[in-house]
Amino acid sequence: MADQAAPAQEAGGVENAQTEGSGQVPISSMLQEPSYDVEVQLSDLQKDEENPLGSARTFQELGLPNEVLQGLVAMQFQKPSKVQERALPLMLSDPPRNMIAQSQSGTGKTAAFVTTVLSRVDFTKPTQPQALLLAPSRELARQIESVIGQIGQFVNNLGVATAIPGAIPRDGRVDKPIVVGTPGTTMDLIRRRQFDVSGLRVLVIDEADNMLDQQGLGDQCSRVKKMLPETIQILLFSATFPEKVLKYATVFAPSANMIKLKVQELTVKGISQMYMDCPGEADKYEILCKLYGLMNIGSSIIFVKTRESANRIQESMTRDGHKVSVLHGAYEGSERDALLDDFRTGKSKVLITTNVLARGIDVSTVSMVINYDIPMKGMGDAMHDTETYLHRIGRTGRFGRVGVSITFISDKKSFLALQAIANDLQVDLVSLSPEDWDETEKRVQRVIKSSRAQANFNPSAAP
């Protein structure tokens, strides 16, 4: 069976999310001056106990194996973030206990579960799969593989297999201690007996709310789990856990330790959330080009609803002299890999994509995210999708960086949807007007400049 990581609708959000857009606060009344401070450096943020990056302890105090510690030091991780500090001791305790952990986008969840996996695996058995990590897209699986390679660079016999389409030949075997994959391919490999799961001791599910969603990947993940040893330690991670999915998560990972965020903690302070009030749908394209024409933005991502509109916008922007790439689920795996690699290295700076890249992708140079189409979900796109909004804007403002998100609204439906999202997240949004480009430029450039300055200030947050 093929992976459902890139469905035709490219809906990466949680279909069953319980989002109550009840209170009616007019967006215009939420207007505020953006506040960010370039002078705040990562080391300062990490001293702040209230900050999600802050912590009272050091990695050395967490009792990690030496070679893993060395890897963290080599990555210039000076201190654990809050989720790392709190989750690591719980995940590493004996006997192993399940974990459900929520923490804001870009606060180091990946490093937390990768560190756990590297600490749990017995590398003297280099051909025996012992840890399985599942992610919703091939891009995220490859990224996790790369983080394992970095944090695990001093581990003897480190081996990682990727269970993504095309990676393991039909007659091949999964014979590495760590396996990272998408659920469909992983399920196929287990069923075809190419993947011996009997020695697995840890299962990590990243973007767990999305992965356990019964309308999407939930069925595949449940099937995979049924084939694994009953005693396996289950670790579920995400920036969002809507109540309904959380309930199922507690069944999927019974008796789990839990780290949860309050609603007002969901957003990352460094992301300056703005919206562009476009006169109509037909004006959005021109406004987008004007934004890119006026400003020197650096790396940015433009999220649209469908593959077709992604292609259309890319073709038009290219014709109009902008250098932009497009990535979505219709591309072949190897093309997708090359496109994202080019974006990571800065070879391409503007990426137009769908929800397939809404979650998890970590490119620290991204200073702007555009929601060209506001994320919606449900039959006929009837409902605003707060979770996908949060994950999309979380592609910027990573680990103490600042960034800007601009959501385009063009009619009553999109206006109300954004209002409901702002209400769900209890955030203020800054209004941008296509009538006043001087002001727009000033507001956006201020954040972009801060983002650049910050990258220079702060070597450990630099790409």
Ligand SMILES: Nc1ncnc2c1ncn2[C@@H]1O[C@H](COP(=O)(O)OP(=O)(O)OP(=O)(O)O)[C@@H](O)[C@H]1O
């Ligand atoms: N303790 C640390 N010190 C410094 N940088 C860190 C630390 N932990 C993680 N990072 C860096 O922060 C960035 C974001 O981390 P990561 O991708 O793990 O976030 P995440 O919480 O998984 O985000 P998302 O919710 O988007 O999946 C990465 O570039 C990572 O290298």
